Amino acid sequence: MTLNAAIDDPDEHEGQHSAQQQRAERVVQLIRDSFAVVEPRSDEVARYFYAVLFTIAPETRDLFPVNMEVQRSRFFGALVRIVQMIDNRQELEPYLRQLGRDHRKFDVVERHFEAVGTALLAALKRYLGDEWTEEVERAWADAYAIVAGVMQEGAAADSGPAWWAGTVVEHRKLSSKVAVLRVQPDEPVPYRPGQYVSVETPQRQRMWRYLSPANPPSADGTIEFHVRSVPEGWVSRALVHHTRIGDRWRIGAPMGSLWLDHTGSRDLVMVAGGTGLAPMRAVLGELEQRSQPPNVELFFGGASHDDLYQLDELRQLAERYPWLTVTPVTEDGSEPGGAEGTLPDVVTSHGAWHGYDVLISGSPEMIRATVSRMLVTGTTFDQIYYDSFPTD
Ligand SMILES: Cc1cc2nc3c(=O)[nH]c(=O)nc-3n(C[C@H](O)[C@H](O)[C@H](O)COP(=O)(O)OP(=O)(O)OC[C@H]3O[C@@H](n4cnc5c(N)ncnc54)[C@H](O)[C@@H]3O)c2cc1C
Ligand code: HEM
Structure with a gap:
């Protein structure tokens, strides 16, 4: 089963779901329901997962940090979240390909994927108890095989350095x-x-x-x-x-598609929280080199004045370039001349930004809050760009 066939095809006419697609929806449901059962004990599940992995494939121990106490849930948590997102095909597939490419730097090789899959299923089986049915097992095995397959394809397709x-x-x-x-x-x-x-x-x-x-x-x-x-x-x-x-x-290997996905030439709204400013500065650096850059409205936010590092440099850029406007945003109103409130509050107070594209970068919570508030305000989903998959 491919990732495409595994999940609902948005182009499919209503009422024409194939048996394969119905099966795919069932797989997604089984995965989410069964994970909800073990989630409250995810720390123990992760501990068991690593114990199994390091027993059946001892060489994988050296790929992970020495201090596993701190990191225990990092890889396991990411792995599970990705398997759970199996129905988000359009975004998941390119992300998995680049994740696979990026995994070469851990010295991960093909046989490790089998061991990780075995350890994942063993851990879920142990903690699901009676709820580990044959159907649940098949659902997890299929989903993991698809995710691992796309990652391996991504790794194999790249001949650049790890x-x-x-x-x-x-x-x-x-x-x-x-x-x-x-x-x-x-x-x-x-x-x-x-x-x-x-x-x-x-x-x-x-x-x-x-x-x-x-x-x-x-x-x-x-x-x-x-x-x-x-x-x-x-x-x-x-x-x-x-x-x-x-x-x-x-x-x-470089990852993410915040700006790569943006092929339009429309004016831009940039929403940057904290060091979410960094990718925006990189994009601004590229726009500076264009003969006709689009107009850019940059909202740079933090809890207070102290969080708005590099604001002076941004203000200098805005003085130099008529196409750039910078609005500092602080939750406590401590930035003189800036706006008071959260980034989602302030950005949506200007309306739906029709005619603009919106780039968002910062903590996952800020991105989620800004996207949902903008959609409620009338901004359409195809105007909004952000990296949705990073998992830490
Ligand atoms: C796509 C992407 C791009 C990123 N770019 C940058 C960047 O340019 N500059 C930068 O400084 N960071 C950036 N980060 C965050 C960075 O990758 C680390 O997650 C962050 O530096 C924390 O790592 P740590 O090892 O210090 O914390 P960890 O030891 O991993 O975590 C320690 C504790 O801090 C919490 N924590 C983790 N991150 C945060 C946070 N941001 N705020 C509050 N608590 C947190 C954790 O939940 C945990 O409880 C980016 C993250 C992503 C996903
Ligand atoms: C479907 C399969 C897999 C998925 C979805 C997956 C996903 C992830 C993600 C999202 C991260 C954190 C992001 C990062 O640091 O780049 C990560 C880290 C890591 N993965 Fe994978 N991975 C998979 C398979 C494997 C395999 C087979 C191995 C080899 C044993 C492996 C080893 C690692 C290591 C060593 C780390 C970094 C350690 C850590 O931060 O805990 N992964 N993985």
């Missing part, structure tokens, strides 16, 4: 929480503005995290990253406080 090495050439703290880091890759990384990459640093080996380049590809190949340290964050705190010039990083 990762790029780079050296930190600049580390500049902008505040106690945010730092700008500039990395010089040994070979240029072929990313597009608005994409993100995962990185691994010497301070936190095998703990890969996503970061968004804040500049479009440059002549010298350097990539600028904006990093915010999050409370209790393993990697972000190390990056902001302990990065050293000369550190060697590994950089994974």
Whole structure:
């Protein structure tokens, strides 16, 4: 069964669902219902999953970080969420292809997929008890096979390197929480503005995290990253406080389609929360090079004035370019001349933005809230662009 055949085809005329599609809907329902049963114990399920995986394929232990206590649910949680999204074909398929491509940096090979599938089913079986029926088992096995198959196809189709090495050439703290880091890759990384990459640093080996380049590809190949340290964050705190010039990083394959999907030439609204500004800066960098850039309304938001790093630079850009307007947004109203409220509040207070395309970047919660408020306000779904799949 292919991903296409596994799920509902939106072009299919009403009432003409094939038996295969009905089966696909049933698969999705069985997966969601059965996962809802084990979800309250997901920590134990993840623990069991890893125990099985490392028993049947001991070589996979070395692919994961040393300290599994902290990370236990990261990969397992992502895996399950993706399998549950099996009916979101149009977005899931390209995402899985690039996830597969990106997994080469973990040294994942084909036989590992079988072991992971076996461990996943074993863990679900144990914690579902009587609710683990033959039909449920088949549903999970089919869905996993489809997801793993698309990832493997994506990996096989890419002949580029699994990762790029780079050296930190600049580390500049902008505040106690945010730092700008500039990395010089040994070979240029072929990313597009608005994409993100995962990185691994010497301070936190095998703990890969996503970061968004804040500049479009440059002549010298350097990539600028904006990093915010999050409370209790393993990697972000190390990056902001302990990065050293000369550190060697590994950089994974570029991912995401925030800007790639946007083929229109309409004016733009950009909604950026916190370091969600980084991909917007990369897109702005590309627009600066155009002879006729579209008009851009950039809303840059945070809890308070202190969160709006690089606001001065943005204001300077807006002075230089008549096509750019910058509106700072703070929840506590602490930015003089800015708007008070959350990003969704402020952006939708301007109406539906007919005639504009909207790019959104920031925390998953902010993206979700902004998308749903905009849809209620009358913005249509085809006007809105964001990366919906990142799972951490
Ligand atoms: C597509 C994408 C692009 C990203 N781009 C950037 C970027 O350009 N710059 C950047 O700084 N980060 C970016 N991130 C976030 C980054 O990948 C890490 O998730 C973040 O730095 C936290 O990692 P950590 O190891 O410090 O925290 P972890 O050790 O993984 O998590 C520690 C705790 O912090 C919580 N936590 C995780 N993230 C946040 C958060 N943002 N706010 C509050 N609590 C959190 C976790 O739930 C956990 O409880 C991006 C994420 C995605 C998905
Ligand atoms: C259907 C199959 C799979 C899916 C959907 C999947 C999904 C994911 C996702 C979303 C992440 C987190 C994002 C990232 O850091 O890039 C991740 C991390 C990871 N995956 Fe996979 N994966 C799959 C198969 C595998 C296999 C077969 C292996 C090999 C054993 C593997 C090893 C890893 C490792 C080592 C990490 C990083 C460690 C961590 O952050 O916990 N994955 N996976």
